[in-house]
């Protein structure tokens with residue numbers, strides 16, 4: 001495709017921050033779900049991706065959210081989230097303040113040159129001090145507008161649902177002011193695997209984020225060293241969909257193996273081509289591994 005085929009696409013927003021500061025609860029508040037209650041030990045262990053609709057100045061706008069774990073063990077997932085994103089929402093609990101994974105997360109976002117919106121969460125709690133969070137973050141180059149800087153801070157309570165509209169507003173303002181988000185929806189799809197696993201009933205499944213083009217049921221795809229024909233696509237409510245356009249996260253069924261999170265995917269002309277590319281990649285990886293072990 002050429003320039004003329006470019007169309008506006010929704011922003012991809014990664015929610016990052018220290019463990020238990022309320023990232024998943026925030027997404028629950030936005031989506032009106034209750035994922036937090038279903039997590040083992042209340043700890044997020046995988047990246048999840050969801051698309052929501054909101055209105056901005058009377059227009060329907062979509063925003064894609066990527067939820068990342070805050071536990072210190074999951075650095076790689078935070079780094080991956082920062083790479084696949086357009087905007088980072090840094091969640092900081094107002095009763096706890098800036099913590100090690102807060103700093104790690106903002107370092108990932110700054111390294112990826114991604115604009116940051118700060119959500120100061122848990123303002124409903126006793127001992128919450130949202131201004132202290134603002135003061136702490138100035139040390140890391142995030143200076144609130146009300147302190148003369150250019151970073152948008154929004155006080156929220158994911159528990160009570162306060163500040164959520166303002167946060168969505170801040171995200172869309174940032175996207176419109178700082179980013180020119182476009183992609184060609186007519187080409188063969190390309191994107192990135194966000195999460196993948198072997199499902200007992202469905203076989204290998206991968207949550208992918210479409211970055212360019214449109215992914216369709218029946219497409220032949222290669223994802224890392226895995227390949228296959230798309231048998232079904234499920235949206236973030238596990239409802240079947242026929243296709244997924246740019247910035248849309250979707251669960252792909254029909255792969256012959258489980259790809260790695262972070263693998264790129266491409267649509268190719270047919271199954272034979274998909275198999276060939278996957279086999280070439282696997283062979284290249286084997287020889288690279290052999291070279292490594294003989295050193």
Ligand code: GTP
Nearest residue numbers: 019020021022023024025043044070122157158159
């Ligand atoms: P990890 O993904 O494991 O890093 O945690 P998280 O950042 O996703 O935090 P989570 O959403 O799991 O919330 C942690 C705890 O804080 C849960 O018990 C939530 O109910 C609680 N919580 C989240 N937001 C708020 C809030 O605004 N106010 C109050 N009082 N509690 C909150």
Ligand code: NA
Nearest residue numbers: 020042043044
């Ligand atoms: Na948690």
Ligand code: MG
Nearest residue numbers: 023024043044
């Ligand atoms: Mg979580």
